[in-house]
Structures are given as structure tokens and as C-alpha cells.
Amino acid sequence: MALIEAKGITKTYQLGDVEVNALRSVSANIELGEFMAIMGQSGSGKSTFMNILGCLDKPTEGSYLLDGVDVSTLNRDELADIRNRKIGFVFQGFNLLSRTSAIENVELPMLYNGMPAKERRLRAMEALKIVGLSGRENHYTNQLSGGQQQRVAIARAIVNEAPIIFADEPTGNLDTRTSAEVMELFVKLNAESSITVVLVTHEPDIAAYSKRIIRFLDGVIISDEAKAV
Amino acid sequence: MxxxxxxxxxxxxxxxxxxxxxxxxxxxxxxxxxxxxxxxxxxxxxxxxxxxxISSIGSNLIIILPGSTTTGGVRMGAGTQPTLSLGDAEAIQKECPAVMHVGPVLNGVGQVIYGSQNWSTAVVGTTPSMLNVRDWGLSEGRPFTNDEVRSGAKVCLIGQTVVDNLFGSANPIGQSIRIKKVPFTIIGILEPKGQSPNGQDQDDTIYVPVTTAQRQLFGTTFPGMVRTIMVKAKDAEQLYAAEKQITELLRQRHRIGPRQDNDFTVRNLTQTLQxxxxxxxxxxxxxxxxxxxxxxxxxxxxxxxxxxxxxxxxxxxxxxxxxxxxxxxxxxxxxxxxxxxxxxxxxxxxxxxxxxxxxxxxxxxxxxxxxxxxxxxxxxxxxxxxxxxxxxxxxxxxxxxxxxxxxxx
Structure with a gap:
């Protein structure tokens, strides 16, 4: 059974009188431990697809099984729980809490699953070590460079041992060298901890780190190719 | 969680x-x-x-005033026609079930002399139960007894203000003072009570047996006359009942016909304060x-x-x-x-x-x-x-x- 089984996902927005079909019956399976990229121009529906797969949004139609659970019927709080336990997010703009230390940012997901404070701290330290930020636990996020901030965000995404990370343009705000560092980190996490990584990007050289590329155009998948190893 | x-x-x-x-x-x-x-x-x-x-004047109080006289068509105020007697007070005590204590009052102003000091104060002739009516205790000494009332003993209780003005710091108990030239023995000191609601100094007073006041100090128009009667009802709920019972009893005792006006007034003192x-x-x-x-x-x-x-x-x-x-x-x-x-x-x-x-x-x-x-x-x-x-x-x-x-x- 695949980690993600999306079938006939349709998303329709109502913009005034106009109906916008952001996704038109999209189906895709993603296996545990895959490293894939979703590509497409802006407006192609790739972000909408990621938001639905990330349980931030619900499809208008279609079914979506995540780890065997049909999440298309869950309510807000149940979705929040799923995001907490099964999904890590990495965003283009980092989306860290300002005026807050790195370690507290990493602890954030664990605040919402009742983990004791001591264990929270230990796990957050461990996650920061994995992303190579040991010793910077108490730095405030605004004292860190862009690459470091993105690594804090990655630490936050893996701290709950979620099986899947959604990364929405994770290198969009980074220079080439830092981008490479961040991408190497994803590769390492995928290889060593077999974490499923789903990248959303429009940059071919970033997508090149992945093993499978799905391309979107006008709300449908136009190609789905696995890279020959 | x-x-x-x-x-x-x-x-x-x-x-x-x-x-x-x-x-x-x-x-x-x-x-x-x-x-x-x-x-x-x-x-x-x-x-x-x-x-x-309220608690300084006593709670659940009723005051009975005598009626008014009419002289040549001019009506005088309440209390100008003495109609109340000690007998009325005793009857109220005995026959009105809503009444707890009754204190008859025959009062007046008297010059008081002790040694070289003198002072003018309100002298109240009354019975021992007046202390209950007013919820008034003694800070020293004892109250006078019903026997002393009966015999017209020349004993008195004095208020704190009188003590301050005549004795200073000396102990007044057992001392003899002259009230309107009549010698009295001080047997007790009334607890300080402070001001009454209308600003009077309640401690500027002397209590003497009502009979002594009648015979020796103020005189009476008829035997046993008192000026007012103060009554304490059993509790606040019974104030109204007490008023009614007193009015009926006094009308009977004063032989007032059904169409005649009362020759007395019954007033509820605590009502206004409440x-x-x-x-x-x-x-x-x-x-x-x-x-x-x-x-x-x-x-x-x-x-x-x-x-x-x-x-x-x-x-x-x-x-x-x-x-x-x-x-x-x-x-x-x-x-x-x-x-x-x-x-x-x-x-x-x-x-x-x-x-x-x-x-x-x-x-x-x-x-x-x-x-x-x-x-x-x-x-x-x-x-x-x-x-x-x-x-x-x-x-x-x-x-x-x-x-x-x-x-x-």
C-alpha cells in the first residue's frame, strides 16, 4: 500500500461569479521513502495539490488516503492531528516564529501532542543536531542566516518523526550555495531515515535532486517520470 | 491534550x-x-x-408619644397633653405579645453638681428594662433594680460625657451627686454610645428610677404620669404587629370611642433609619x-x-x-x-x-x-x-x- 493514494482530486474555487478549477481529477500515488518533485508554472495547480496532500486544504471531490486513512472526510482538528504526527512542512519563507529561539521553534509541533517538556527538549536537540545546528539552539531566528533558518524549519519538520516532508520552494529565498546545502540535507534525510520528501519547485536544478518528477499544467498532471538510476 | x-x-x-x-x-x-x-x-x-x-439607638424600636392639646382652637404639638402613665407601660409589657421590652420615660433637663463642678444634662426617669430597650450596657457598676424603682431610691446611672465633665479621671461609682439639688448615689456608668443619628450626644445623660423622677425631680400632672414610652418589638417582622397591639391596648385603656382620635401617637423609630x-x-x-x-x-x-x-x-x-x-x-x-x-x-x-x-x-x-x-x-x-x-x-x-x-x- 502506498503512503499516499490520491484519486480523482478536484479542487474548485469560487472567485466571484467565476468557477476556477485549480485541480481537475488528479490521481497520484507516492510510496514511503520516495524523493519526488512536483513541477509546474505558477497557477498550474501544484501548490494546491501540495496543500491538499499536506492536509492543509480539502479537495472538492476525490478521495485521499494517507497511510491508509481517508483524510478527505476528516474535520479541522483531526486534520491538525494528522499534520502534527505524519507531516512536516518546509516553506519558501521559512515560517519560523520570530523573537523565538531555534530550539523553541523546533519544539513547536510537540507542544500540540502532549509531549513532556523534558522529552521535547531532548528531541529538539537531537533534530537540530541532525540538521547540523548543534550549539545554535538558543539563537533567535533573526540571528540566523537564511540557510540556517531553513535548517531550523527542517528540524521542526522531522522532530515528530513524521514519515513525509512537504517542501514548498524550499530554496526560493536562498543563494545557490546555500540551496545546495539544504538540498543535500533533504537527500541525506531521504537516504538515511527513509523520510518521504515531496518538493514543490519550478527550478529544474532543484528538481534534479529528486528521483521522480510530476509536472502540472492547468490543473492536470501532464507527465510523471521516474529518473533512471 | x-x-x-x-x-x-x-x-x-x-x-x-x-x-x-x-x-x-x-x-x-x-x-x-x-x-x-x-x-x-x-x-x-x-x-x-x-x-x-441604628444599633446605637437600639433596634426594632417603637416610641409612644402622648397626644396634643388644643387651646382656644390652637392645636399644640404632640406630647403637649400628658396622657401616658406607668400603668400603660406595664400593660403594654403584659398584654402585647409582639413586645419584648418596655421603657417608660419621664425626662427633663437638670443641673447636676459634684463638688465644685456642675453640668446641665438630660435626666431620664425610667425602669431597668430601658437598658434592654436601648441595647445599652454598663461599663461599670450595676443597673438599678425594680425594687429601687418601686421604692423611689435616689440612685442613678450616668453617661460617659457626664463622667468626663464632673469627675475627670476619678472613679464616680459610689459618689454622691446632686441633681436639681436632690442627692443621688451613682451606682453605674453607661457604656459610651456616641452620637445619635441626628447628632445628639447620647452619652450626655443620667438615668434615674422613674418613680424618683416623678416624685423628686419633675413632678407630674397626674399620679404615675410619664412623658413617653419606648418599646422594643420582638423582632423586625413584629414591629408592625407591636404597633397595632399597642394602639388597640392604649385606645382601650384611655377609653377612646370608635370615632375619636387617639390621644397618643405610636411611631416606629427604626423605620426611618432602615x-x-x-x-x-x-x-x-x-x-x-x-x-x-x-x-x-x-x-x-x-x-x-x-x-x-x-x-x-x-x-x-x-x-x-x-x-x-x-x-x-x-x-x-x-x-x-x-x-x-x-x-x-x-x-x-x-x-x-x-x-x-x-x-x-x-x-x-x-x-x-x-x-x-x-x-x-x-x-x-x-x-x-x-x-x-x-x-x-x-x-x-x-x-x-x-x-x-x-x-x-
Whole structure:
């Protein structure tokens, strides 16, 4: 059974009188431990697809099984729980809490699953070590460079041992060298901890780190190719 | 599984980040709570003063005055025609079930002499049960007995003011004083009672047996005459019944026909004071209510700031939702923030209110009483205000769409 089984996902927005079909019956399976990229121009529906797969949004139609659970019927709080336990997010703009230390940012997901404070701290330290930020636990996020901030965000995404990370343009705000560092980190996490990584990007050289590329155009998948190893 | 300690930590941090704003918001609550406590203290103080006056004249009191005379078509005031007697007093005691104690009064002003000192005071001829009627104890000595009343003994109880003016610091018990040139032995000192509701010094008085007053001091128009009779009803509920029973009894005893007017007047003394007490209670409530309005305005301030805060922190809310915060996690975070502001404001408000009340009684001389009840209720009211006005912003925050919140600039 695949980690993600999306079938006939349709998303329709109502913009005034106009109906916008952001996704038109999209189906895709993603296996545990895959490293894939979703590509497409802006407006192609790739972000909408990621938001639905990330349980931030619900499809208008279609079914979506995540780890065997049909999440298309869950309510807000149940979705929040799923995001907490099964999904890590990495965003283009980092989306860290300002005026807050790195370690507290990493602890954030664990605040919402009742983990004791001591264990929270230990796990957050461990996650920061994995992303190579040991010793910077108490730095405030605004004292860190862009690459470091993105690594804090990655630490936050893996701290709950979620099986899947959604990364929405994770290198969009980074220079080439830092981008490479961040991408190497994803590769390492995928290889060593077999974490499923789903990248959303429009940059071919970033997508090149992945093993499978799905391309979107006008709300449908136009190609789905696995890279020959 | 809501993590309350961390939520409190988050809220405190958020308040620290906007120190000035949080303090100004709290100021609204501080002033509100302070005003409520001060106003209630002023009201309670006034109320306490009135009830002290009530208890100083005695509770559940009825006074019976004799009727008025008419001389050549000119009606004189109440009490000008002596109609009451000791016999009336005894009959009331015996036959009116709603009556507890009866004290007949034959009073007048007398010059009192002790050694080289002299003083003019109100001399009251009465019976021992008068002390019960007035709830008046002795600070020293003993009251006179019914036997002494019967025999017309020349003994007296003197009030504190008389003691101060005639004896200074000497012990008056057993001393002999002359009242209107008649020698009396002092057997007791009345407890100090202070001012009556209309400002009279109640301690400026001497109690003597009513018979002695009749025979030796003031004389009577007819044997056994008294000027007034004071009555204490069994309790407040029986005041009206006592009035009715006394009126019926006296009409009978005075042989007043069905169409004739009473030759006496029965008055309820405590009623007016109770009315005053009631109105001061209403005043206290009114003051409290007005002050609560400022607390309410403080609450609106909290709501205002929380709404701004929610808008400013939309992205933070989005991040929290993305990593798994549920509706109530977000809601509680903002509710606790509002609650902390209002409770800290409440604590400082209590300090302000208590010291404000102290200052008022120190510099304006108003009697203020800060009751524990008013402090507790003002504090909990501030908490309720925090929750009430914090709820809408918190509710709004919790309903944000995570995707849009994350995109918010």
C-alpha cells in the first residue's frame, strides 16, 4: 500500500461569479521513502495539490488516503492531528516564529501532542543536531542566516518523526550555495531515515535532486517520470 | 491534550514583546478594578456608619408619644397633653405579645453638681428594662433594680460625657451627686454610645428610677404620669404587629370611642433609619455599577488590542496550525493572553483600590471599608471581563484558514 493514494482530486474555487478549477481529477500515488518533485508554472495547480496532500486544504471531490486513512472526510482538528504526527512542512519563507529561539521553534509541533517538556527538549536537540545546528539552539531566528533558518524549519519538520516532508520552494529565498546545502540535507534525510520528501519547485536544478518528477499544467498532471538510476 | 503551562509561557512572551501596549491595556482594567473597589469601600463605609447609628439607638424600636392639646382652637404639638402613665407601660409589657421590652420615660433637663463642678444634662426617669430597650450596657457598676424603682431610691446611672465633665479621671461609682439639688448615689456608668443619628450626644445623660423622677425631680400632672414610652418589638417582622397591639391596648385603656382620635401617637423609630440604610445600600450598588462601567470599558480595550494582535500574528497562527495546533490550542492561547492581562490588571487594580480607599478616608475623612467580598468580586469580575472580551478575538484566530494565514504578509 502506498503512503499516499490520491484519486480523482478536484479542487474548485469560487472567485466571484467565476468557477476556477485549480485541480481537475488528479490521481497520484507516492510510496514511503520516495524523493519526488512536483513541477509546474505558477497557477498550474501544484501548490494546491501540495496543500491538499499536506492536509492543509480539502479537495472538492476525490478521495485521499494517507497511510491508509481517508483524510478527505476528516474535520479541522483531526486534520491538525494528522499534520502534527505524519507531516512536516518546509516553506519558501521559512515560517519560523520570530523573537523565538531555534530550539523553541523546533519544539513547536510537540507542544500540540502532549509531549513532556523534558522529552521535547531532548528531541529538539537531537533534530537540530541532525540538521547540523548543534550549539545554535538558543539563537533567535533573526540571528540566523537564511540557510540556517531553513535548517531550523527542517528540524521542526522531522522532530515528530513524521514519515513525509512537504517542501514548498524550499530554496526560493536562498543563494545557490546555500540551496545546495539544504538540498543535500533533504537527500541525506531521504537516504538515511527513509523520510518521504515531496518538493514543490519550478527550478529544474532543484528538481534534479529528486528521483521522480510530476509536472502540472492547468490543473492536470501532464507527465510523471521516474529518473533512471 | 492542551499544554497549559506552555500556553501560559507563550502568552507571557507575547505580552512582553508589546510591553507598552500590554501595559496600557492593563491600565484600563487597573482603573476599572480600582474604581469598583474604592466606590464599594465608600458605599460600605457609609452603610456601616448608618447601621452603627441604628444599633446605637437600639433596634426594632417603637416610641409612644402622648397626644396634643388644643387651646382656644390652637392645636399644640404632640406630647403637649400628658396622657401616658406607668400603668400603660406595664400593660403594654403584659398584654402585647409582639413586645419584648418596655421603657417608660419621664425626662427633663437638670443641673447636676459634684463638688465644685456642675453640668446641665438630660435626666431620664425610667425602669431597668430601658437598658434592654436601648441595647445599652454598663461599663461599670450595676443597673438599678425594680425594687429601687418601686421604692423611689435616689440612685442613678450616668453617661460617659457626664463622667468626663464632673469627675475627670476619678472613679464616680459610689459618689454622691446632686441633681436639681436632690442627692443621688451613682451606682453605674453607661457604656459610651456616641452620637445619635441626628447628632445628639447620647452619652450626655443620667438615668434615674422613674418613680424618683416623678416624685423628686419633675413632678407630674397626674399620679404615675410619664412623658413617653419606648418599646422594643420582638423582632423586625413584629414591629408592625407591636404597633397595632399597642394602639388597640392604649385606645382601650384611655377609653377612646370608635370615632375619636387617639390621644397618643405610636411611631416606629427604626423605620426611618432602615430606610436610610436601604438607600445607602442602593447607593453602594449604584457606585459599584458606575465603577463597573469603567471595568467594562477596560474589557473593550482588551478586545481591541487582542483583535489587533490576532491580525498582526496571522502568520504565527498559520505556522502553529500547520504544525498541528487544533482549534482550541489557538483559542486558548489568545484567551489566556487576554486573561493574563485582565488578571494582572486586576491585581494592580486591587492595590490601587485599597490604597485609594485609604487615601480617601485619610484626606477626605470619608469612612471607607474595603470588604474582602468586594476585592474578590472585583478580581473575579476582571477575570470574567478578560474571558468575555478575549473570546471573540480568540475565536476569530482559531477559525483562520491555515493556507491563507501562512501566506499573510
Amino acid at each position: 492542551i499544554n497549559v503551562p506552555s500556553t501560559i509561557k507563550i502568552a507571557l512572551r507575547a505580552l512582553r514583546v508589546n510591553k507598552m501596549r500590554s501595559m496600557l491595556t492593563m491600565l484600563g482594567i487597573i482603573i476599572g478594578v480600582g474604581a469598583v473597589i474604592t466606590m464599594l469601600a465608600v458605599g460600605t463605609g457609609a452603610q456601616r456608619r448608618i447601621s452603627e447609628q 430606610a436610610a440604610e436601604q438607600s445607602s445600600k442602593v447607593m453602594t450598588l449604584l457606585l459599584g455599577a458606575i465603577a463597573s462601567v469603567s471595568l467594562l470599558v477596560g474589557g473593550i480595550g482588551i478586545m481591541n488590542i487582542m483583535l489587533v494582535s490576532v491580525t498582526e500574528r496571522t502568520r504565527e497562527i498559520g505556522i502553529r496550525m500547520a504544525v498541528g495546533a487544533r482549534t482550541w490550542d489557538i483559542r486558548l492561547q489568545f484567551l489566556i493572553e487576554a486573561l493574563i492581562m485582565s488578571l494582572i490588571g486586576g491585581i494592580f487594580g486591587i492595590i490601587l483600590g485599597v490604597s485609594g480607599s485609604e487615601l480617601l478616608s485619610m484626606f477626605a475623612g470619608w469612612p471607607t471599608i474595603v470588604s474582602t467580598m468586594s476585592v474578590i468580586s472585583a478580581f473575579s469580575f476582571s477575570g470574567i471581563v478578560g474571558i468575555f472580551f478575549g473570546f471573540y478575538p480568540a475565536y476569530k484566530a482559531s477559525l483562520l484558514d491555515p493556507i491563507e494565514a501562512l501566506r499573510y504578509e
